[in-house]
Amino acid sequence: MRFNVEDKVGLIGQIGNHFGNRNVSIQSIVQFDASDKGAEIIVITHEVNQGQLQEALLAINAIPEVKRQEAHLGCL
DSSP: OEEEEOOOTTHHHHHHHHHHTTTOOEEEEEEEEEETTEEEEEEEEOSOOHHHHHHHHHHHHTSTTEEEEEEOOOOO
């Protein structure tokens, strides 16, 4: 998943908590291009129950600093 976000301290932790609280295991999470204009956060998960993933995404997209979810790709 790719999120366009404000560059705010603790935001990666909030995103991780929303995944973890719904038993979605993160394989990798990384932030790119942090600046005053925002940042991009990329999250790769392990295999996951789609219902739990959707619950986590709803919660993450409700975080005020998350501007938008840019992409969500399933297994390739």
